[in-house]
Amino acid sequence: MRILRLGLAAALAAAGLSAGDPVIVEQIIAKVNGDIITRSDLARARQELEAGLRQRGLPQARIAEALAEAEKDLLRDKIDNLLLIQRGKELNLNVDNEVSKYLGQIQSENKIADPEKFQQWIRENTGMSYEDFRAELKNNFLAQRVLGQEVYSKVNIPRRQIEEYYEKNKESFIRKERVILREILVSTQGMDEAGVAAAEKKARDIVARARKGERFTELVREFSESVTARQGGLLDPFEKGILDPKLEALVWDKEKGYVTDPIRVPAGWLILRVEDHQKEGLAELSEVEGEIRERLASQIMMPKVREYLSELRRNSFIEIRQPWVDTGAVPGQRTDWNDPALLRAETVTKEEVAAQARLKRLLYFLPIPGTSITDTSKSSSK
Numbered sequence: 001m002r003i004l005r006l007g008l009a010a011a012l013a014a015a016g017l018s019a020g021d022p023v024i025v026e027q028i029i030a031k032v033n034g035d036i037i038t039r040s041d042l043a044r045a046r047q048e049l050e051a052g053l054r055q056r057g058l059p060q061a062r063i064a065e066a067l068a069e070a071e072k073d074l075l076r077d078k079i080d081n082l083l084l085i086q087r088g089k090e091l092n093l094n095v096d097n098e099v100s101k102y103l104g105q106i107q108s109e110n111k112i113a114d115p116e117k118f119q120q121w122i123r124e125n126t127g128m129s130y131e132d133f134r135a136e137l138k139n140n141f142l143a144q145r146v147l148g149q150e151v152y153s154k155v156n157i158p159r160r161q162i163e164e165y166y167e168k169n170k171e172s173f174i175r176k177e178r179v180i181l182r183e184i185l186v187s188t189q190g191m192d193e194a195g196v197a198a199a200e201k202k203a204r205d206i207v208a209r210a211r212k213g214e215r216f217t218e219l220v221r222e223f224s225e226s227v228t229a230r231q232g233g234l235l236d237p238f239e240k241g242i243l244d245p246k247l248e249a250l251v252w253d254k255e256k257g258y259v260t261d262p263i264r265v266p267a268g269w270l271i272l273r274v275e276d277h278q279k280e281g282l283a284e285l286s287e288v289e290g291e292i293r294e295r296l297a298s299q300i301m302m303p304k305v306r307e308y309l310s311e312l313r314r315n316s317f318i319e320i321r322q323p324w325v326d327t328g329a330v331p332g333q334r335t336d337w338n339d340p341a342l343l344r345a346e347t348v349t350k351e352e353v354a355a356q357a358r359l360k361r362l363l364y365f366l367p368i369p370g371t372s373i374t375d376t377s378k379s380s381s382k
Helices: 009-014 039-055 060-071 074-090 096-109 115-126 130-150 159-168 193-211 216-223 227-231 245-251 285-314 350-355
Strands: 002-004 028-032 035-038 178-187 263-265 268-278 318-320 347-349
Touching: 028 039, 028 074, 035 039, 035 074, 039 060, 039 074, 039 227, 074 130, 074 285, 096 130, 096 216, 115 130, 130 285, 159 285, 178 193, 178 216, 178 227, 178 245, 193 216, 193 268, 216 227, 245 268
Parallel strands: none
Antiparallel strands: 002 347, 028 035, 028 318, 178 268, 263 268
């Protein structure tokens, strides 16, 4: 039997429906030039955010707080993404090589030589067809290329500005002793004993590669299934007594660059790398230069990204159905919905509907501006 798409298996259950019941037709809530954003697009985006937070083991209250903060910007982020993709196509940017390279890495890492078996593996692990997954991957690369070419490449932070920031904000660099870590998580969610054992072997192979000198951030990008993969696996600094005692004992007295053996945690196999161990007192400029550069980049870059996206909006045709709101809207620009009867009906099998609930973890390493959630909690996420 075929049914009309709602977008998420969870939504069926929430409505008290089974996969065989009729469902309300898909609703378009925004039109961006020639593209559309649907209700289920936003539902999927919300679910992926929630799945990422749950994977980190955050308490329910923290998850609810983070989701409430992020929900208001979901439509904005979807519009941002479409505008960047459309701009990339206007510029005739070609990211086919990057897409093929990334897919080749995934195929090689999972030792799947047969192309048909690899495509089946993609379907099983993403809930998407191979063609749809490749298209979404291409769009993410395209959006990042546009930002790199049109925004990031035009921003430079001189050394003098870093020094001035340090001198004016020294009090913020007086701190207690703390350790800074990066993580890789090899997930075991939903696996049987054989799957857990295979995941452990994979984690041990990653550790061996890291200890031989491969860049840890590259290994994070290739293998980590944690939401922190978006920022290279970097965790918030931990002061003494904040990190889980068992984890603290493994890393606290280790030197910079130390990589742990795989650690069994509820979500899977965890690998930690000591990025730095900072002593108590005022940090030297050399110790915090990277941190200052990141702070300044964030201060400088994000306003420029929003400025660029606002300019794209000014040159675009956008309609939004009430009561949804684009929090990135340009003041004075009309986005009134003029065609409320327009619908896009889709039908899918109940298996495909259920598959929508799966986490698209293979896309985690490519963030779209505005979608990241920073956990301000000082407690361990494991």
